[in-house]
Amino acid sequence: MAAPKLSPGSMRRQQNARLTVGFVLVHRFTLCAFANFVDVLRLAADEGDRSRPIQCRWTVIAPDLRPITASCGVSVQPQEVFGNPKRFDYVVVVGGLIDEMDRRDERMEAFLRQAAETGVPLVGLCTGTFILHRAGLMKGYRGCVSWFHHQDFLSRFGGFKPVSDQIFVVDRDRLTCSGGTSTAHLAAFLVDRHIGKAQSTKSLNIMMISGAEDGATPQPGLTLDFATKDPIVRKALLLMQQSLDTPLSVADIARHLEVGKRCLERHFRDALAISPLSAFIEMRLMLARHMLENTDKSIAMIAAESGFCDSSHLSRMFRRRFASTPQSYRASLPATGKSV
Structure with missing residues (x-):
């Protein structure tokens, strides 16, 4: 299925956006990790709190347009099918329950490999790092996982030593995060990089998160x-x-x-x-x-x-x-x- 055509207004917003993100949600993804990340983008995207995607644009993408169910039971409707990854500045994989790691989606992994081949930076939230590693996209990179999943990672995957003593890791074009509220700090890092510190600080303040944390901050x-x-x-x-x-x-x-x-x-x-x-x-x-x-x-x-x-x-x-x-x-x- 081809990606749907954007309306003229959507195309103008996409062209004007300084930060564009495509979200790939795995089955039974962690809603908290996704919501914290996307809300930082939402609050940084416009003046005030009107939630208009002016400076940032975000889209949930998938192999098809069937709803994707989070671990809490809430379903999210994808907005577009995968298509060309180069339309995004970042592709963000939102992981979920560790029990779902044995459930592979070849279409998703093929899209992630395509994104890597075309130079689009990849972001793994929560067990999204597992997904990137399993797709062969973390070789030679440092990657962050939650301390809670540290042993799970070691038992399931070889050839990669996870970082579990800091909230996120930025290693060239791979950005990985332990999940939870630390995804807000990684999103704020990207907003700071592409739009400005004032916008990233505003987002965290509205979310009642007291100040941006850098990646080396120890995980709670x-x-x-x-x-x-x-x-x-x-x-x-x-x-x-x-x-x-x-x-x-x-x-x-x-x-x-x-x-x-x-x-x-x-x-x-x-x-x-x-x-x-x-x-x-x-x-x-x-x-x-x-x-x-x-x-x-x-x-x-x-x-x-x-x-x-x-x-x-x-x-x-x-x-x-x-x-x-x-x-x-x-x-x-x-x-x-x-x-x-």
Whole structure:
């Protein structure tokens, strides 16, 4: 099917636009990632808050015009079929549920490869990075994925080491993002690049997001139980988050962050008044408690997945922290429908 012809008014807006984006939505895409990105464009596109696409233009494109369902159940109607990717400054792939990664769309991947061959920069939001990698378009590039999907990425794809300790990565003509509200910051980066800082700041302010974050900003996660703005400490916490089942030594963490062990310990002491090791143990205990509350996994399995030597080791540490054994803690919980 050929791309539909644009009306004269639409053609004028497209010609005048300083930033044009084509959105490719995968089946069960993440609505939050898409909405945050497109709203930054919407709010930057015009004076005031009238939502007219004057300086930015955005279009949802697909192999056909059938509605695409988000993970939350909301459906979005594509506006155009794929056609020529060069009509866009960027093609943005919005990923979704990890369970959908085995579901391939050859038409989508062929279009993305065509866009790459013609020099159109590609953007991956959330698990959109997975889609780009699977299409063979991330070789030699750094790519960002959410800390939540870090292990999923490693287990499904080889030959690529994901970046999970910052909110987005810009590597030449590949821009990848961890998802959630960080997509707004990546969109603001593009608005700043093509239209101006005033417009990007205006968009974030209207969305009640306090200031643009650069790509190196650490991703939030369970580590926000430790409130700190120290970037070294936050990156260390995020690295711990990604290694809960196979704990790293403090020396290994310091080496990864390219700082000295004593330097890392000093940052933790100043920021959190605890050692890196204590923070790591606390994080693993919080994970174990979460699994006790929300799963039917055995104590031995929980011990293994939270990085303890065995169930006895977990029990000792858990009792020291929560004044209860894991068995007693689970027994005290109200009956709920837990999953394995």
